[in-house]
Amino acid sequence: MDKRLPPLLVAVFINIAGFSLILPLLPFFGQIFDAGPFGISLLFAAYSFGNIFGEIHWGRQSDIWGRRKVLFVTTFCAGLSYFAFAFAPDLYWAIAIRIVSGFFSGTMSVAQGFIADVSTPEKRAKTMGFFGASFSLGFAFGPVIGGLLAGDGATAASFRLPIFIAGGFSVLASLWCLLVLRNVVAPKGKGAPLPKYSEAFAFVGSQPLLLRLFMIGFLGIAAFASMEAIYGLWSEENFGWGAHDLGFAFLAIGAGGFLAQVVLIGPLVSRFGEARVIMGGLFLLALSMVLQPVIRLPVSGVVLMGMLMAGHSLAFPISGALISRNTPPDRQGGTMGLLMATNALGRIMAPPIFGLIYEAISHDSPWYIGAVMIGFAVIISWQVIRITDQKKAQETA
CATH class of the missing domain: 1.20.1250.20 (MFS general substrate transporter like domains)
Known part of the structure; x- marks a missing residue:
């Protein structure tokens, strides 16, 4: 270092x-x-x-x-x-x-x-x-x-x-x-x-791989930020947790991210490739969201949020790195600026919408709707795997 x-x-x-x-x-x-x-x-x-x-x-x-x-x-x-x-x-x-x-x-x-x-x-x-x-x-x-x-x-x-x-x-x-x-x-x-967002938008739209990675980023970060926003309310209602309990639950969230960043990313990418690790991270996200209201126990409430963060920490840093590596040097500034803006838009728009869903439909609905959003991202990640495999085959041919 x-x-x-x-x-x-x-x-x-x-x-x-x-x-x-x-x-x-x-x-x-x-x-x-x-x-x-x-x-x-x-x-x-x-x-x-x-x-x-x-x-x-x-x-x-x-x-x-x-x-x-x-x-x-x-x-x-x-x-x-x-x-x-x-x-x-x-x-x-x-x-x-x-x-x-x-x-x-x-x-x-x-x-x-x-x-x-x-x-x-x-x-x-x-x-x-x-x-x-x-x-x-x-x-x-x-x-x-x-x-x-x-x-x-x-x-x-x-x-x-x-x-x-x-x-x-x-x-x-x-x-x-x-x-x-x-x-x-x-x-x-x-x-x-x-950043020239209009040029970056046109460039990303013309690149099948980048377009799909942007879609994954928006859907995944929007869902993750929304779960983070409603988690305290949901755990208070289901487990009677206060700020003390929630603080320790966030320890599991941080630990999941740390484990993924330090221990898992390198070996997984070396063995399976970036695109497949993105899909695996998204699958962890979706699974943790579905199981949270199904199991509904304090211990699962902590473990599943740690798994949520681990999936997030696997999928999105790798997705950003894959975008950067497949963007020409003269397009880096605009493309990465657009990525930052797109992800921020998800964090801004989604939590209030999920707050309304929590209030108006049911308190478990955000978990299931978030899982559906990540499910779409998983399907898109399968397309990312196909595109990256085709590119590797062409490069080695």
């Missing part, structure tokens, strides 16, 4: 731990304002709404200021937004603050730019694996801390301590970036041009 990389991985771990610390609190924090499933789902979607604008803005800004300065400023401002969230007077203010928080947290493209700065193309996949592992570790530990520190009552005061801790984590990550992180590439003084 390049010695310049660990400081970034530490910053990612601290930042994601702070972000994920709030996740098990959101279903119960929303109830303070008498929010129903739709309103609580909006709290999840609001963050993603701000996130997409942050990713576009801060990725370009990092070319002007440098990665270090952008990460310092954004994580510090994200920390301030957490402190403001703790004192939100009503649901509308809470949603607005979550949008701001998502905007300042939209720095994954900056972190990935740093990784591109320190790694050669042939080592980038392995380096991204370290990045994914630090992300999953932060996602595993943060919710546990949030759940343990939350109070018992459904009052704003009972959630302030863990939210303050989340803000403190972000400020700590900000100071770490300022004091330890160093730019690998000097700031360019000008931002990269904005």
Whole structure:
């Protein structure tokens, strides 16, 4: 591992731990304002709404200021937004603050730019694996801390301590970036041009493989984000869980992602190929969604969410890598920008819709509808296998 990389991985771990610390609190924090499933789902979607604008803005800004300065400023401002969230007077203010928080947290493209700065193309996949592992570790530990520190009552005061801790984590990550992180590439003084989405859309539409991978990404991430949004409400109703229990459940979710990223991806891709691993990850997603309301036990509620995250961590990083590898260098910026926008659209649109489904149809319906969505993605992934097999046969002929 390049010695310049660990400081970034530490910053990612601290930042994601702070972000994920709030996740098990959101279903119960929303109830303070008498929010129903739709309103609580909006709290999840609001963050993603701000996130997409942050990713576009801060990725370009990092070319002007440098990665270090952008990460310092954004994580510090994200920390301030957490402190403001703790004192939100009503649901509308809470949603607005979550949008701001998502905007300042939209720095994954900056972190990935740093990784591109320190790694050669042939080592980038392995380096991204370290990045994914630090992300999953932060996602595993943060919710546990949030759940343990939350109070018992459904009052704003009972959630302030863990939210303050989340803000403190972000400020700590900000100071770490300022004091330890160093730019690998000097700031360019000008931002990269904005992705040309219209050209990227036409290009992706003309490529059968890329089009199907984009469809898989949209369906899968939309379903996953929706399950994440309704999981707290569903487990509260079925198991009587509060923020403490949900925090430990999120530990299993993070552990599933960590296991997939660190242990499973490499050997599985080497043996079966990327396209088949994508299908396997999607199958895990669909199976975990179907079984959740069928088994309906606390232990299965935890294990199946870990399996859900493992499937997600297998399917979508590989799908993004396959898109990148099958895109010409001069199309990379627009295509990957469009992928980011498409995935963000799924995270923004789907959770409120599934919140309405949870409220209006039945509390088990989101699991089954999500499984059907992933079922369509599995069918599309079978087509991806056929296309990639044909390409390999042509290359070796």
